[in-house]
Amino acid sequence: MTGKTKKAGGLAGITAGQTAIATVGAEGKGLSYRGYSIHDLTEHASFEEVAFLLLYGKLPNQQEFEAFETRLIGQRELPDALRQTLRAIPASAHPMDVLRTGCSMLGVLEPETRFEQQEQKAERLLACLPSMLADWYRFSHDGVEIDFESSQRSIAGFFLEKFGGREPSPTHVRAMDVSLILYAEHEFNASTFTARVCTATLSDIFSAITGAIGTLRGSLHGGANEAAMELIERFQTPDEAEAGIMEMLQEKALIMGFGHRVYTVSDPRNEIIKTWSKRLSEECGDTILYPVSERIEEVMWREKRLFPNLDFYSASVYHFLGIPTPLFTPIFVLSRVSGWSAHVFEQRSNNRLIRPGAEYIGPDETAFIPMSDRESRPS
Ligand SMILES: CC(C)(COP(=O)(O)OP(=O)(O)OC[C@H]1O[C@@H](n2cnc3c(N)ncnc32)[C@H](O)[C@@H]1OP(=O)(O)O)[C@@H](O)C(=O)NCCC(=O)NCCS
Numbered sequence: 001m002t003g004k005t006k007k008a009g010g011l012a013g014i015t016a017g018q019t020a021i022a023t024v025g026a027e028g029k030g031l032s033y034r035g036y037s038i039h040d041l042t043e044h045a046s047f048e049e050v051a052f053l054l055l056y057g058k059l060p061n062q063q064e065f066e067a068f069e070t071r072l073i074g075q076r077e078l079p080d081a082l083r084q085t086l087r088a089i090p091a092s093a094h095p096m097d098v099l100r101t102g103c104s105m106l107g108v109l110e111p112e113t114r115f116e117q118q119e120q121k122a123e124r125l126l127a128c129l130p131s132m133l134a135d136w137y138r139f140s141h142d143g144v145e146i147d148f149e150s151s152q153r154s155i156a157g158f159f160l161e162k163f164g165g166r167e168p169s170p171t172h173v174r175a176m177d178v179s180l181i182l183y184a185e186h187e188f189n190a191s192t193f194t195a196r197v198c199t200a201t202l203s204d205i206f207s208a209i210t211g212a213i214g215t216l217r218g219s220l221h222g223g224a225n226e227a228a229m230e231l232i233e234r235f236q237t238p239d240e241a242e243a244g245i246m247e248m249l250q251e252k253a254l255i256m257g258f259g260h261r262v263y264t265v266s267d268p269r270n271e272i273i274k275t276w277s278k279r280l281s282e283e284c285g286d287t288i289l290y291p292v293s294e295r296i297e298e299v300m301w302r303e304k305r306l307f308p309n310l311d312f313y314s315a316s317v318y319h320f321l322g323i324p325t326p327l328f329t330p331i332f333v334l335s336r337v338s339g340w341s342a343h344v345f346e347q348r349s350n351n352r353l354i355r356p357g358a359e360y361i362g363p364d365e366t367a368f369i370p371m372s373d374r375e376s377r378p379s
Helices: 038-044 047-056 062-073 080-087 095-109 115-142 155-164 170-183 190-200 205-216 224-232 238-250 270-283 289-304 310-320 325-349
Strands: none
Touching: 038 047, 038 170, 038 270, 047 062, 047 115, 047 155, 047 170, 047 325, 062 115, 080 095, 080 115, 095 115, 095 205, 095 325, 115 155, 115 205, 115 325, 155 170, 155 325, 170 270, 170 310, 170 325, 190 205, 190 325, 205 325, 224 289, 224 310, 224 325, 238 289, 270 289, 270 310, 289 310, 310 325
């Protein structure tokens, strides 16, 4: 039993198509990407290996991996016109709006004119979305013009270095890497479905990814990690958190970072990210955030049989990595662009326009009323 009740709508429980990219691990099956368990991937692989797996359907051998990594490193630079666009965006903008705009602008400057270019465009986005985020953030907040040279080969290390302005510790790079692996793919979630609907009209990959970024922004989807951080930060002690959550539940408020459309008893990604949250908490001597998070988890299970999803402990992980809260959902983008792109490829490989029907619940057929005969309503 969970705190969830069956509700109509939202396409809940509907199988909307087929995929060979991931199984979300409902009904006791493990979450896997192309058949590889996320436990094995987060234990043994890097995010780049996982991105290759998603895009090309197999784990890369050494040679393929090195070539892929080198291609990504070589595409971190941004075109001048894109940098100028990013610089015109104020510091007060939400970073998700920045990435949505940056992705769209890249599609203007380097358009996908033939579907044969799809792999190259996906790699370009994977390589330069971190640059867009770091470039805009550092310039608009600190007046710093970053360069894209880096000693860090991985996307995780590159982003942490460019964002933080110094070399990140190997533990921090690995924590970020694991988080990117966990966020990389999740079947027909709302943003991926957006990308597939767009792709199915034979649109270009930049339009599909731009739409997906906009969908991810909402707090019922990717935005939940930021909302979870804002919640956790309100409390100074576990007891305070317990009292606060009880009050919120009485008011029937949504507790961000809990619950899931597909999972019913736990989110398999949670135990992995929670382990990292605990480890980073101990490393930095935190005595508040992790204990508060654990208490919220206990209360939510006791009161509502609701469990933390990936977003809940990701919030404290990012916080311990020194990342400001408004950048949490954009980091999700840096990772999920790999899964979205894989879905663009898969949709194109066996395409049919996605156009469901709707049950009409409006008025019966009505005679047209000339404007002069219509009732005037106070404005
Ligand atoms: C993820 C989510 C959107 C799934 O939604 P859904 O499948 O449509 O589930 P519902 O909204 O129908 O929830 C079913 C019941 O559980 C309750 N519930 C679900 N998630 C809840 C939460 N996080 N906090 C409090 N109650 C919650 C709902 O209020 C509802 O209760 P009701 O039937 O009494 O109205 C939902 O759990 C949620 O809003 N979670 C918070 C946002 C979040 O963490 N999103 C990231 C997902 S990875």
